[in-house]
Amino acid sequence: MLREFIRNERIAYFSMEIALQNDIPTYSGGLGVLAGDTLRSAADLQMPMVAVTLVSRLGYFHQHIDEEGGQSESADTWAPEKYAHPLPAKVAVVIDGRDVWVSGWLYVLESYLGGRQPVLLLDTDLDENRADDRQITDRLYGGDAAYRLKQEIVLGVGGARLLHALDFHVRQYHLNEGHSALLTLELLRRHAYPADGLRPGDSPYDIPAVRELCNFTTHTPVEAGQDRFPYELVHRLLDDFVDNDTLMLLAGREELNMTRLAMNMSDYVNGVAKRHAEVSRRMFPGYHVRAITNGVHPHSWTSIPFRKLFDAHLPGWCHEPEQLLRADCCIPKKELWQTHMEAKQELVRLVEERCHVSLDVDVPILGFARRMTAYKRPDLLFYDIERLRAIARKQPFQIVLAGKAHPRDEQGKQLIRQLYGYIRQLSDDIRVVFIPGYNMETGLKLVSGSDIWLNTPLKPFEASGTSGMKAAFNGVPNLSVLDGWWVEGCIEGVTGWAIGESCDDGESCDVANGNDAAALYRKLEEVVLPLYRDNRDGWISVMQGAICKNASLFNSHRMMRRYAADAYIR
Structure with a gap:
């Protein structure tokens, strides 16, 4: 062989x-x-x-x-x-x-x-x-x-x-x-x-x-x-x-x-996003650190319903993901929404099987799944429980969480315990579930079945991040801190939404958790949830933007062609 x-x-x-x-x-x-x-x-x-x-x-x-x-x-x-x-x-x-x-x-x-x-x-x-x-x-x-x-x-x-x-x-x-x-x-x-x-x-x-x-x-x-x-x-x-x-x-x-x-x-050194390359050059003065932004594999991270949709309207997309640039004009909005609802039903079934909790398919789902460690801040969404409750009373939403803490990361393990505490505190107001045993299969159902993909790292500690790229292949908009790849991928109100501000010089611009939490709550309450509730056509336009402008670019086919041209052939 x-x-x-x-x-x-x-x-x-x-x-x-x-x-x-x-x-x-x-x-x-x-x-x-x-x-x-x-x-x-x-x-x-x-x-x-x-x-x-x-x-x-x-x-x-x-x-x-x-x-x-x-x-x-x-x-x-x-x-x-x-x-x-x-x-x-x-x-x-x-x-x-x-x-x-x-x-x-x-x-x-x-x-x-x-x-x-x-x-x-x-x-x-x-x-x-x-x-x-x-x-x-x-x-x-x-x-x-x-x-x-x-x-x-x-x-x-x-x-x-x-x-x-x-x-x-x-x-x-x-x-x-x-x-x-x-x-x-x-x-x-x-x-x-x-x-x-x-x-x-x-x-x-x-x-x-x-x-x-x-x-x-x-x-x-x-x-x-x-x-x-x-x-x-x-x-x-x-x-x-x-x-x-x-x-x-x-x-x-x-x-x-x-x-x-x-x-x-x-001879060739690269970071995994433009912002990460800037941070690396500051960490290692005198080194030439280039940038090749990460990507995700199109076929692996597109759910079966979306694969069928893309195959029908954009044949060849899987080998040439740049064809997804035409998703907004080639895929009818009604079909896009129906396909998303198929993927959402799959997530709802998974939560029922693994957590014995029934989610409402008509209520928006915020998804968050990644390594449970301090800089990822999985607890940021719960910074002000009463504010979160007040938002949910006006505009209901659901939350699905998953992730593992390294066996020796006691702080990461404590974060999971805190999340379970928040789940109990909010049980009468917001459906919140934590899916144990996070793996690739669970990850695909999460990134494709959520309505909003949440990412809240502490800047500038997110080198790239790829879960939001996977969400984009399934028409799921990102609501994320401007770090890693999202600095390049965020077009406000078009591909998703930013939490807080960016740092233009590549240095740390960390702010207190309370400020980031306030920015997150404000964006949820004033922009994201009202759009989902009141303007379905506008919401689907953002889904189209995620596919056209994020999935078409942030994929591993583009990444590997860059490695071939910039690193391997020299």
């Missing part, structure tokens, strides 16, 4: 997590879903790539929520042999002074158009390894710093070596976030100069040659979000893998910063 993939040069795409399909739990959230959408578009467009990730046998975690909103976790185990084929090669990497053997599985991601992309799922659960080493690739983002560094050694160094052992011809390497930055050290070793030819002060490696091979996409707009490891740990686990002076020059003097290593070793 490998033969069809090793004939031609390929772009090797490294990512710690990749959302391959809903029931393969090798993803935690937005980064993994983006990686999956990247490969799905590459398959549709028949771009020659090969992806490298971890098998994550125990998944991220399965979420359990008790009656008080307390989150607990259990392993989300899956069996790779049911979905993938064992690889016919294994390689060794030295970790903590001993050989750790790495092999893996070949998963073939297939496009509905017939394209195929190979994905290597790295696995250390081999007989040759010690019991603790066999567990290195088990848990996605699990364990302590040593466990994480071992995973990143396997991903970067082991992944690069396995590609070589399998005879893949790699044209370039694409690092999706800094987790795989150690692959650049493996490439340095391959491009080392003969020791007897070096003069004092010369670099022992051909650094420019390695830089030409590497592209790096950063997703983190804050220093605290970058992977860092103390050099004491690095030297214990990696020993003298590369010259120490070179390592400290490239990755930082005080500690190994994976983002800095990736940036220093990549």
Whole structure:
């Protein structure tokens, strides 16, 4: 099976997590879903790539929520042999002074158009390894710093070596976030100069040659979000893998910063939205950080009712999403609304099944679903409960929430408990539900069945965000803080609505939660809900605007064509 993939040069795409399909739990959230959408578009467009990730046998975690909103976790185990084929090669990497053997599985991601992309799922659960080493690739983002560094050694160094052992011809390497930055050290070793030819002060490696091979996409707009490891740990686990002076020059003097290593070793560096690139250039003065705004996979994130609608009126839209520019003139408003109501009924049924709550299909639904962490501010909508009640008494609405908190994010877990408290407080006035076990399938029903998609991050901490892009493919307008992609996507009253003001200089313009909440309530009460209630034709026009001006642009087909033109072909 490998033969069809090793004939031609390929772009090797490294990512710690990749959302391959809903029931393969090798993803935690937005980064993994983006990686999956990247490969799905590459398959549709028949771009020659090969992806490298971890098998994550125990998944991220399965979420359990008790009656008080307390989150607990259990392993989300899956069996790779049911979905993938064992690889016919294994390689060794030295970790903590001993050989750790790495092999893996070949998963073939297939496009509905017939394209195929190979994905290597790295696995250390081999007989040759010690019991603790066999567990290195088990848990996605699990364990302590040593466990994480071992995973990143396997991903970067082991992944690069396995590609070589399998005879893949790699044209370039694409690092999706800094987790795989150690692959650049493996490439340095391959491009080392003969020791007897070096003069004092010369670099022992051909650094420019390695830089030409590497592209790096950063997703983190804050220093605290970058992977860092103390050099004491690095030297214990990696020993003298590369010259120490070179390592400290490239990755930082005080500690190994994976983002800095990736940036220093990549000829092409990009952020995932224009605003994010501005923020990144301020974080890393002197680096040329370009912008390729994220996108979502058209076929995957368009609900079946909307796929049928687009197929009928704009054939070929899935391969050329720019055709959606004509949705306002080619799709009758009545059909658009009927299609939305089909998708909304699906969400209503899901809520009934999972939460045992009956929503009213005639009352607008506000949807909010993403990682439960402080900067996402899932509690902002509930900042002033009495104000929220007053708005609902005049113009009823419903709220559907979902999302997971990282097992070690106690603040995120507390936010879920607070949301359950708000649900109880508002039970007599507003139907509010929290759907546990958030995954890709649930996400699609949420982004397609909601009437309004809400996003309330604290600026400037949203690198891009993609859930609102998914909503746009289903004609659902965004009501969002002007950060990440929404700075580019928001045309007030045309594609949706802004909460508060933007920052034009790329710096933090954070305001108190109370000010953002007041702006949110004002927009809901004075603009959004009255339009839904009193002007259905005007509301459908905004739905058309979301499709025409957001979905047509913020898709992973456009994103991958940009990567091909700007990064891969140079």
